[in-house]
Amino acid sequence: MPTFIALIYTAEVDWSRPEYADGLREYVAFNEAHAAILRGGHALYPSATAACVRVPAGTEEAVVTDGPYAETKEALTGFMLLECADLDEATAVAAEIPATRYGTVEVRQLHPSLGI
Amino acid sequence: MVAGDLPAGDLPAGDAAEDAAGRLVREEWARVVATLVRVTGDIELAEDAVADAVVRALERWPRDGVPDSPRAWLTVTAKRRAVDLIRREARRSGKEAEAVLLGEPGPEPAEAVRDDTLRLVFTCCHPALSADAQVALALRTLGGLSTVEVARALLVSEATMAKRLTRAKQKIAYARIPYRVPPAEELPRRLSAVAATVYLIFNEGYAAGAGADLVRVGLADEAIRLGRLLAELMPDEPTVLGLLALMLLHDARRAARVDDRGHPVLLPDQDRSRWDGAAIREGVELVGAGLRRTPDRPDAYVVQAAIAACHALAVSYPRTDWDAVISWYDVLLTVHDTPVVRLNRAVAVAERDGPAAGLALVDQLGNLDGYPWWHASRAELLHRLGRTEPARAAYRQAIALGMSEPLTAHLRRRLAELPDGTLS
Numbered sequence: 001m002p003t004f005i006a007l008i009y010t011a012e013v014d015w016s017r018p019e020y021a022d023g024l025r026e027y028v029a030f031n032e033a034h035a036a037i038l039r040g041g042h043a044l045y046p047s048a049t050a051a052c053v054r055v056p057a058g059t060e061e062a063v064v065t066d067g068p069y070a071e072t073k074e075a076l077t078g079f080m081l082l083e084c085a086d087l088d089e090a091t092a093v094a095a096e097i098p099a100t101r102y103g104t105v106e107v108r109q110l111h112p113s114l115g116i
Numbered sequence: 117m118v119a120g121d122l123p124a125g126d127l128p129a130g131d132a133a134e135d136a137a138g139r140l141v142r143e144e145w146a147r148v149v150a151t152l153v154r155v156t157g158d159i160e161l162a163e164d165a166v167a168d169a170v171v172r173a174l175e176r177w178p179r180d181g182v183p184d185s186p187r188a189w190l191t192v193t194a195k196r197r198a199v200d201l202i203r204r205e206a207r208r209s210g211k212e213a214e215a216v217l218l219g220e221p222g223p224e225p226a227e228a229v230r231d232d233t234l235r236l237v238f239t240c241c242h243p244a245l246s247a248d249a250q251v252a253l254a255l256r257t258l259g260g261l262s263t264v265e266v267a268r269a270l271l272v273s274e275a276t277m278a279k280r281l282t283r284a285k286q287k288i289a290y291a292r293i294p295y296r297v298p299p300a301e302e303l304p305r306r307l308s309a310v311a312a313t314v315y316l317i318f319n320e321g322y323a324a325g326a327g328a329d330l331v332r333v334g335l336a337d338e339a340i341r342l343g344r345l346l347a348e349l350m351p352d353e354p355t356v357l358g359l360l361a362l363m364l365l366h367d368a369r370r371a372a373r374v375d376d377r378g379h380p381v382l383l384p385d386q387d388r389s390r391w392d393g394a395a396i397r398e399g400v401e402l403v404g405a406g407l408r409r410t411p412d413r414p415d416a417y418v419v420q421a422a423i424a425a426c427h428a429l430a431v432s433y434p435r436t437d438w439d440a441v442i443s444w445y446d447v448l449l450t451v452h453d454t455p456v457v458r459l460n461r462a463v464a465v466a467e468r469d470g471p472a473a474g475l476a477l478v479d480q481l482g483n484l485d486g487y488p489w490w491h492a493s494r495a496e497l498l499h500r501l502g503r504t505e506p507a508r509a510a511y512r513q514a515i516a517l518g519m520s521e522p523l524t525a526h527l528r529r530r531l532a533e534l535p536d537g538t539l540s
Contacts, residue, residue: 085294086293087244087294
């Protein structure tokens, strides 16, 4: 069965704050409703906490910087893995992810040849 | 032994026979490709195999006569060709491919062909594909145009079009866009996406005008062919009936839309004896069929076709039933309320109640400052009211915003007809 990733882009969220309690409950309900096809997923800490790693051309040493740099209204704030027969099934499930109502959810099939 | 629509005995000789064979082949293209997509699971391979079968048909049919069932002949020939292609490219073991492709004896059942073709329609017009990609796939995969023909019609280079088509087919495979008809609850939304793609193709051709650019104008014919395919596949869907009716009723005016010098002739001035009566009759019947199937909620395409039918049935522009036209615009606004629809309604009101009434509505619209038709409509109404200077300014704004070459020429002529108030 093919697997799809739902990449969730929203304004930054701090799930530990009490005002997000309702939002959190929505996700718990979503996860329960779709447990049969969910193959993993997580919310992420804000993009300001990210570290970028690169090995510059001609060197062997990794350089770690802060980032990402783009100042956009919507950042990657979470992801989910969905096992579905095709894109229409995957987008139908993704449409129920709470973030679709205040952000954007990008759905892509996982490439079968690279992965663990 | 020949039968069907075009028995060999009736086939004209030479070029005419080739044209007849070409038409038959084009009519069957989408269905044969759809069957091949089902058995091979690969749109690209299916198209290649069918294209080869078509080449053979065009060589043989004019010479030996059209086979009993052109579709079955093309399907069997394409399946054999697909086996060759699979063997050559080692996409699958030859034996396995042969078993899959040649295993089912006899012709494909009509029901299966219909279902396959519907699936292909919804795959090519899937909302996850860009509008450009949908248009290209509709013309190539459903319409059977070659990549070169699609490129020419859409005014892009052959290399660009080849890339666009390849990417679109890759996206279908990699994104796993399904090859199936959407479930009933999604059908209306998906169907309107299919209709929008076909109507976009029609307008590309229609807007190009007649005579000026035959390749572009051919797009209107292609869109009507696709519309007929949809109507055959979904004879009870009002959107499909309305779409075909709308295209036929607009296209019926084609011969009257330009004069001998290639200038556009607008609706009021067209020689109605040059309109295509057969297309109008078919369009009007389809409007009736569409209306009978939409008792509860009007369909936007059916209603637009009803408006086009009011014009098509009027003996002259002044004797158009403007009450009916305006009522249909009111119905259209209940399902499709856009400034452009309101603008067209205002123009109809101007015909019934005079230019001042129309202008008042046009001026209420706002937000259409960047739309050349808004300025052109205002200019015309101001012209009729004798308000020379505002009319002049509005004509100039419409021209500055850019309309098609012939329409710009029309506006310039109207501008020149204004009394010369100043000596500028």
